[in-house]
Amino acid sequence: MISAPGPAPMQLAALADQPRVLVRRGGSPRPGAQCVVYWMQRALRIAGNSALDVAVRAANILGLPVVVYFGVIPNYPNANLRHYHFLQQGLRDAAEDAAGLGIGFVVRRPPDTLEAFLEETRAALLIGDENPCREPERWRKVLAKRLTIPYWTVDADVIVPSRVFGRSFTLLHHFRPHLKAELPKFLVASPKVTPLHPWKPSKALSSFSLSSDITAGFKKLDRNVTPVDTFTGGSRAALRRLGEFLRSGLADYGENRNHPEVSGTSRLSPYLHFGNIGPLTIALAVERAVHSGKILPETGEKFLDQLIGWRELAVLFVRHEPNYDNWDCAAPWARQSLLEHAADARVYRYSLEQLERAQTHDELWNAAQREMVSTGWMHNFMRMYWAKKILEWAPDPATAFDWAVILNDRYELDGRDANGYAGIAWAIVGKLDRPWFNRPVFGLVRSITSASFFRKFDAAAYIRQKGAGKDGRLQEK
Ligand SMILES: Cc1cc2nc3c(=O)[nH]c(=O)nc-3n(C[C@H](O)[C@H](O)[C@H](O)COP(=O)(O)OP(=O)(O)OC[C@H]3O[C@@H](n4cnc5c(N)ncnc54)[C@H](O)[C@@H]3O)c2cc1C
Known part of the structure; x- marks a missing residue:
């Protein structure tokens, strides 16, 4: 039973009943719980993160604080030093942003496990994010079977949740009409959600210090592919990149995007991949630029066709095609x-x-x-x-x-x-x-x-x- 009095069960049920949310394990939150945990895997950001928003709303309903958990995995499939370095830069921004909002942020490495963390913190329920790729989805399925508390995931890195379509499409022009019908519901700013019950530092939990190298001691990690200085990871760099693109790239995107010798595209793909910025934040900023009259509508459309059309077509392809990588x-x-x-x-x-x-x-x-x-x-x-x-x-x-x-x-x-x-x-x-x-x-x-x-x-x-x-x-x- 839910320890919070009043209408909490109904409010929680309404929160879970959204197209973006998948209930992987149902049931009531743990009685006498101390927090709601958000397992950050894909959406490595605090602002504009609908998975974190769901965690905060659930915590507000239950009268609890939120703690973000990030588990560094030593053998993430095909990841090398270049990827981990970018990941660590993003983690620093996320940790700082979480602290500013009274949200706990804990980074752990093996042998620590998420399940042990959920017991240590007496988590009421677990919220996660989604990624259509094979391995992270397998981990979520395994975890859902083992947990004893509710576990929901939120499709936070697409504009239209993939479950709305429930299928893939053969060609972009088959997908476009379906996408167009759904966009008015999802291409809208989400209301701001603030944690009502800050995580108290007195409830200190041990966390790996982000001033140390998160890969230290990972013996099997491929260190031959070295970090690059062309991109700095994190939400701050992502927002800066978006700002620069809106100021000096987007107006000529229609022409320059087909000119590799010109730096005419957004270069936001690493940030989108690591979830340092969400597609909704980018799309809304582009729409605002179009509405302000600074950008031609057809230019804005060309960009959004890539960011939403092609990108979400790709997500649906991977979600519904078991052999997506062969x-x-x-x-x-x-x-x-x-x-x-x-x-x-x-x-x-x-x-x-x-x-x-x-x-x-x-x-x-x-x-x-x-x-x-x-x-x-x-x-x-x-x-x-x-x-x-x-x-x-x-x-x-x-x-x-x-x-x-x-x-x-x-x-x-x-x-x-x-x-x-x-x-x-x-x-x-x-x-x-x-x-x-x-x-x-x-x-x-x-x-x-x-x-x-x-x-x-x-x-x-x-x-x-x-x-x-x-x-x-x-x-x-
Ligand atoms: C062989 C091949 C391999 C690719 N590998 C990757 C990859 O590993 N990771 C990756 O993110 N993209 C990949 N793409 C898609 C595309 O090339 C990149 O997303 C794009 O070049 C990223 O640069 P940008 O952010 O400046 O794009 P912009 O032109 O500024 O577009 C904005 C965003 O729209 C999305 N987008 C743009 N073009 C495409 C496309 N053709 N398909 C799907 N989404 C698109 C991306 O998220 C991109 O960041 C690949 C395309 C091809 C043909």
Whole structure:
């Protein structure tokens, strides 16, 4: 039974009954509880975090404080030092922001566990966030079976909660009408939620100090992929980046987004991936810029089509496709066509190591690979070219898919993300695309030739910028 008197059970039931909330384990909150715990996994931010908002509302109903728990996992799938470094920068911002609002913030590392923490704090209930990728979803399912307190998760990193659609879509233009119908309900500012019962420092809990390296002692961690200084993690840097983009990038986005030699896109993808900023915050800021008359409506729409249309299409793809990161997700027409072309002569063939070291005959491709390795990010236009060429040069499409995933996840700060798997599936196995003209190797999968690609932008300038200087080379392993 709920220890709080009055209408708490009904209020809690209403809170759980929202499309964004999934009740993974029902039941009543622990009697005599001391707090509500928010298990922060994906949405690494305090402001504009609907999962934290649900935790705060639940805590306010129960008359309890909120504590955020972040468990640092030593072997997060495919994460390396570059990713952990960015993660740690984000954790510092989140810890500071939480303290300012009277929300507890605890970082723990193994052998500490979330379950032990829930007992130590006598948590009333557990709120978590969501991520469509396989491993974090598996952890949530395992945890839901073991817990004895209620456990809800909140779909905090999309604008329209994925469960509203309940399916994936084959093409963006199939998805758009469904999205358009839902956006008026979800593309709105959420009311501000303030914790009514601050976490008292007297109830001090031990927390790993964020002035120390969160990866210290992680023996199996890949430290060869080093941190980059092109991006600083955290909500503060994310908001600064958004502000700069609104001031000096968005107005020309329609034109510049197809020019990798110009820094014309938002570069917000690492922040979105780590949840340092939510898509709603970005979309509302863009809408405000359009309403102020500073930005043309069609420019705002182009950007939102990427941020909401393509991004949420990618999330639905990963959520509903168990093989999202391998060749088995191929569109049936693409699979058949690629197999028919399996024996086609490949003029150039490279090994994964040659690709990783940007040692191909194609200077444009090498420049893109260097951009990714040395800055942790690659321009969208170049990502398309990069993946298409891997299909052309790998022994077969299944291997091409695997290699693209390995490199993308290893070097991109925004890698290991639904967008990356969808982008690679689009480029290599025709997912979220339609059949094109029959060509050697590619079959009906859309191809990009270097000659046509060179005509679209100043490729020579891009190659010059990403020149094989000292910092562009891979570290010797
Ligand atoms: C082969 C390939 C691999 C990719 N790998 C990743 C990846 O690992 N992580 C990742 O976040 N994106 C990936 N993308 C999608 C896209 O290239 C990046 O999201 C974009 O380049 C990020 O730069 P930006 O933030 O400046 O984008 P902007 O143009 O400023 O767009 C704003 C936001 O919209 C979203 N977005 C833009 N383009 C796309 C797209 N085509 N698909 C889905 N969402 C999009 C992103 O969240 C992006 O941050 C990949 C695309 C391809 C073709």
